[in-house]
Amino acid sequence: MPPHSPAPLALAIVSAGTSDPSSTRLLTDRVAQKATSILDDQGMAVTTQVIELGPLAxxxxxxxxxxxxxxxxxxxxxxxxxxxxxIAGTPVHTAGMSGLFKSFFDLLDNDLVIAKPTLLSMTGGTSRHALVMEDQVRPMFAYLRALTTPTSIFAAPEDWSSPELGRRISRAATELAALMASRVGNTITDQAWSGYQHRFDGKAARAERGADHVDFGTALMRLAASGGLPPAQRDGTQT
Known part of the structure; x- marks a missing residue:
């Protein structure tokens, strides 16, 4: 890699499929292959790592x-x-997202995936469960403030042999690749990160991990350190 080329983009696959083989994992892999192919055509290197939730149950x-x-x-x-x-993938279980999938994301710091480009995918035994994605999964990622792609992917058994699934994968992967290539997540967090709340010693990129990361110059920190507030703030003339 040339010395001044940007660092490779990192793509993470989260799969909550537990069967072997897992249709959920097969779907996320297809999406990842398409997204990395698009980025490769643009001359951008990508590394991919898979988080299998089954072994972590x-x-x-x-x-x-x-x-x-x-x-x-x-x-x-x-x-x-x-x-x-x-790329986050879950099967449908009892007309909802997998409990394993939900539990994993429940463990994350609320700031971990802020502005992170995320493609949602789901597999189910019938197309009647297709709206579980928009009814349950997308709202959860909205709460986590992830940057989800407009297109999500649901695959029922009859979809695997349909050309429409391939077209939908291509569309969703194109959206994810565009968001990753633009590094929009970094732009958003670089310019607005101080406006978010972060868990101390969390794993988010800009979480405060020790005393060296804490801004003791803020009004709240000066007050906590018994330094008092500036006169303008004590008088209520500045908010």
């Missing part, structure tokens, strides 16, 4: 109950935190 359950994350779970979260783009 016990770790996730223990973390929910105890609040303690295993080393394997911490590594998975770090992969997600470092990603420039995400």
């Amino acid at each position: 016990v770790d996730i359950a223990k973390a929910i109950v105890s609040g303690l994350r295993s080393h394997r779970l911490e590594q998975a979260i770090e992969v997600l935190a470092a990603a420039d783009g995400v």
